[in-house]
Amino acid sequence: MFGNIEKKTGVKMDDIMKLAQSLQNADFQDEKTVRKVIRKVSALANKPVSKKKEDALVKAIVNGNVPKDMSSIEKMLGNKK
Incomplete structure (x- = not known):
């Protein structure tokens, strides 16, 4: 699962985990x-x-x-699929 995230995003899982930890008390x-x-x-x-975004x-x-789902987020950002 984490390998798929890294492949899709190009972001290392370690970096994602560090970000998540930094957001816990934000x-x-x-x-x-x-x-x-x-x-x-x-x-x-x-x-x-x-x-603007x-x-x-x-x-x-x-x-x-x-937004609660990915399609709503994409719509908000103006991304089209």
Whole structure:
């Protein structure tokens, strides 16, 4: 399973686990914290996030309007399949 994640994302499982540990006590209602997390994930995945997308993600996360499934997340980000 973890091998599949690494293949699909190009991110090492060790890096994902370190990120997960760093998020355990994160305050997702704090805008600065949320922006740091978004930038960290973006850098880890080597996927740039525009300022507009970052702002939309921050607003959604801080306000608790977080999508519950992948298709909703993709729609929010403007990705088309």
